[in-house]
Amino acid sequence: MDFQIFPPEDGFPQATVSLPLSKSISNRALIINALTPNAIPLSKVALCDDTDAIVHALANPEEEIVNIGAAGTAMRFLTAYFAAKNDGRTRMIDGTGRMRMRPIKPLVDALRQCGAEIEYVGEEGYPPLRISGKQLHGGCITLTAGISSQFVSALLMTAPAMTDGLCLTLEGDIVSRPYIDMTIALMSHWGIECETSNSNKTISVPSGSYKAVEFNVEADWSAASYWFEIEAVSYGEIALKGLNDKSLQGDSHVARIFRNFGVEPDWETEYPLLKLAPSPDIAPRLELDMSDVPDLAQTVAVTCCLASVPFRLTGLKTLKIKETDRLGALCTELRKLSFVVESVDDCELVWNGLRIPHPTAGHPIAFDTYADHRMAMAFAPVALYVPGIVIRNAEVVSKSYPEFWKHLANAGFRIEPYPQQS
Ligand SMILES: O=C(O)C1=C[C@@H](OP(=O)(O)O)[C@@H](O)[C@H](O)C1
Numbered sequence: 001m002d003f004q005i006f007p008p009e010d011g012f013p014q015a016t017v018s019l020p021l022s023k024s025i026s027n028r029a030l031i032i033n034a035l036t037p038n039a040i041p042l043s044k045v046a047l048c049d050d051t052d053a054i055v056h057a058l059a060n061p062e063e064e065i066v067n068i069g070a071a072g073t074a075m076r077f078l079t080a081y082f083a084a085k086n087d088g089r090t091r092m093i094d095g096t097g098r099m100r101m102r103p104i105k106p107l108v109d110a111l112r113q114c115g116a117e118i119e120y121v122g123e124e125g126y127p128p129l130r131i132s133g134k135q136l137h138g139g140c141i142t143l144t145a146g147i148s149s150q151f152v153s154a155l156l157m158t159a160p161a162m163t164d165g166l167c168l169t170l171e172g173d174i175v176s177r178p179y180i181d182m183t184i185a186l187m188s189h190w191g192i193e194c195e196t197s198n199s200n201k202t203i204s205v206p207s208g209s210y211k212a213v214e215f216n217v218e219a220d221w222s223a224a225s226y227w228f229e230i231e232a233v234s235y236g237e238i239a240l241k242g243l244n245d246k247s248l249q250g251d252s253h254v255a256r257i258f259r260n261f262g263v264e265p266d267w268e269t270e271y272p273l274l275k276l277a278p279s280p281d282i283a284p285r286l287e288l289d290m291s292d293v294p295d296l297a298q299t300v301a302v303t304c305c306l307a308s309v310p311f312r313l314t315g316l317k318t319l320k321i322k323e324t325d326r327l328g329a330l331c332t333e334l335r336k337l338s339f340v341v342e343s344v345d346d347c348e349l350v351w352n353g354l355r356i357p358h359p360t361a362g363h364p365i366a367f368d369t370y371a372d373h374r375m376a377m378a379f380a381p382v383a384l385y386v387p388g389i390v391i392r393n394a395e396v397v398s399k400s401y402p403e404f405w406k407h408l409a410n411a412g413f414r415i416e417p418y419p420q421q422s
């Protein structure tokens with residue numbers, strides 16, 4: 001379904017938004033709980049496709065084909081989990097067409113070194129995989145850390161179930177480091193302490209049992225980022241229910257990034273209220289290394305364009321292997337708004353302020369979403385700038401934030417189905 005979006009009539013979005021729960025935290029908590037003897041069930045987890053994929057797979061261990069859809073974390077975490085599950089079962093784990101293009105070789109190689117039996121069903125290095133669950137021995141291994149931190153998290157979480165534990169040395173640059181720190185922090189909550197050494201490049205995990213504990217999942221800071229974007233271009237009144245200042249999520253960094261646009265959360269109010277300074281001191285240009293916060297790249301790039309802030313975002317090499325090639329998708333879609341944004345060396349996104357009008361032939365500007373929830377959510381606020389834009393295949397938001405459109409409507413936006421073009 002395609003949606004046409006109009007801003008609130010008075011131009012000021014107003015809402016108290018009940019943010020979704022963090023899918024990254026939910027997915028880790030579910031895997032760790034599944035490895036915990038007599039675990040205490042989680043009272044709430046994120047309600048979204050990526051978490052549903054893990055909930056379903058864990059609840060149906062007899063299924064021979066595990067379909068995780070488009071969820072990268074589910075593919076990587078469950079590969080390690082099922083490889084280390086000593087139940088003698090063989091399962092095939094598969095996902096969408098795009099998932100079959102997302103690399104998994106470093107994780108498979110590492111698990112094989114730990115004793116796992118995993119085969120590629122199709123192309124070498126990519127899902128689907130055939131996995132036979134067995135007792136892994138673990139040991140000392142090295143892993144390239146520049147493709148996805150999810151490989152590291154998957155290995156760490158399953159390591160206590162390996163007879164010798166795991167000593168993991170990360171090679172090369174480390175992408176998405178805060179997600180590794182999140183994994184280590186959650187394992188500690190469940191009673192397993194990882195030790196880091198060698199400038200944080202070596203992580204040792206003892207063999208042992210997680211302890212049954214209670215746990216509450218935080219609200220999702222990546223989802224909050226779209227509300228920061230809305231505030232930055234509208235002077236709205238947006239309260240973000242459930243948002244935690246002291247968060248395990250690296251994407252909480254969005255609060256610091258958005259100071260560059262004059263937006264700050266007020267933590268003194270009942271729910272954190274986003275505030276835009278009356279005469280915001282907007283950065284003339286942004287230079288940001290995004291390697292710790294790749295999921296914020298779309299939000300920041302679109303906001304910069306709408307706020308006329310030229311930028312250079314670096315550390316983006318993983319964007320090409322996410323739900324879509326996000327570098328290409330951003331350049332193509334921002335071009336529809338006249339912004340000439342360029343991808344440099346497949347790892348940077350640069351806009352020097354150049355704008356070249358893009359003909360619309362009298363039609364509303366329609367943004368393609370490439371089966372990527374973050375494309376839909378980052379471009380929706382453009383309606384404040386060009387009323388009546390269209391977001392194609394708007395249902396993609398269900399990957400992490402199914403209620404996004406409902407929340408946008410609650411904030412005063414008018415959202416109408418738009419006839420699909422053939
Ligand atoms: O571990 C996680 O929960 C995630 C890690 C990141 O992936 P990469 O490590 O592949 O960058 C991030 O983009 C993804 O949305 C969630």
Ligand SMILES: C=C(OP(=O)(O)O)C(=O)O
Nearest residue numbers: 070071072073295322323
């Ligand atoms: C990259 C993402 O998810 P995943 O890698 O888990 O599919 C995301 O949610 O932006």
